[in-house]
Amino acid sequence: MSFEPNILGFLCNWCSYAGADLAGVSRVQYPPNIRVIRVMCSGRVDPVFVIEALATGLDGVIVMGCHLGDCHYIDGNYEEKMKLDLLSKALQLIGLSGRFRLEWVSASEGVRFGQVVSEFTKQIKNEGPSPFSGSKPNQKLKEDLEAIKRTLSDNRLRTLVGRERAITEFGNVYEEIIEFEEYEKIIDDALNSEFLRNKILIKLEKEPLSVKNLSKSLSIESSLILEHIVSLKARNLIDFNRIDGITPYYHALKEAL
Numbered sequence: 151m152s153f154e155p156n157i158l159g160f161l162c163n164w165c166s167y168a169g170a171d172l173a174g175v176s177r178v179q180y181p182p183n184i185r186v187i188r189v190m191c192s193g194r195v196d197p198v199f200v201i202e203a204l205a206t207g208l209d210g211v212i213v214m215g216c217h218l219g220d221c222h223y224i225d226g227n228y229e230e231k232m233k234l235d236l237l238s239k240a241l242q243l244i245g246l247s248g249r250f251r252l253e254w255v256s257a258s259e260g261v262r263f264g265q266v267v268s269e270f271t272k273q274i275k276n277e278g279p280s281p282f283s284g285s286k287p288n289q290k291l292k293e294d295l296e297a298i299k300r301t302l303s304d305n306r307l308r309t310l311v312g313r314e315r316a317i318t319e320f321g322n323v324y325e326e327i328i329e330f331e332e333y334e335k336i337i338d339d340a341l342n343s344e345f346l347r348n349k350i351l352i353k354l355e356k357e358p359l360s361v362k363n364l365s366k367s368l369s370i371e372s373s374l375i376l377e378h379i380v381s382l383k384a385r386n387l388i389d390f391n392r393i394d395g396i397t398p399y400y401h402a403l404k405e406a407l
């Protein structure tokens with residue numbers, strides 16, 4: 151049997167939803183795999199919405215908004231682009247970036263709407279069924295997706311992304327402008343660190359573990375794990391559980407998953 155993906159589309163009311171309407175009245179042909187949620191602006195779509203949709207077993211998610219410069223709320227789509235660029239990078243870390251796309255489609259682009267949906271459906275067919283659907287969802291990947299969700303909910307990372315345009319274009323409070331590439335590197339480092347810390351935290355919510363256990367289970371060097379353990383302990387998110395011989399074990403201070 152051929153695989154027919156389930157795709158969710160978040161469409162902004164003023165451009166892409168009107169573009170989809172135009173595709174309908176113009177009888178533009180496109181695959182019937184997409185289900186649509188209409189939002190007032192693409193900027194309303196939080197990256198966590200996309201992650202939650204993927205976690206439910208949907209095969210792909212697409213966000214469509216007005217072209218840059220055409221947003222009815224002035225810069226909602228600029229903001230969205232920054233948030234969803236971060237989401238794409240985060241999904242790349244766990245090999246799921248192919249299941250997500252951001253596109254700009256105006257109200258007059260009915261044909262383009264059909265093309266975008268056709269291309270994305272083809273892309274998702276190539277990706278295959280969601281690893282979270284069926285009777286045996288991929289548990290390891292589900293844990294990683296949960297770590298990504300927590301990472302993208304982190305206030306510090308959100309603030310960094312939210313300030314990106316202001317700081318790279320207009321400067322910080324000292325009127326210092328940081329180069330875009332330099333700022334992106336700061337965001338990338340924060341993303342990678344938070345992701346690893348959340349992976350560690352999720353493991354420690356399930357059972358107390360030593361640095362060596364974590365290193366083996368996450369296939370990451372002990373020295374790097376130890377660095378993040380120190381940071382998690384300083385933030386009061388984990389604590390000592392016991393000492394076994396000379397090996398300290400840690401547990402999370404939050405509720406288990």
Ligand code: FES
Binds near residue numbers: 192222223227
């Ligand atoms: Fe369409 Fe903002 S109103 S992207």
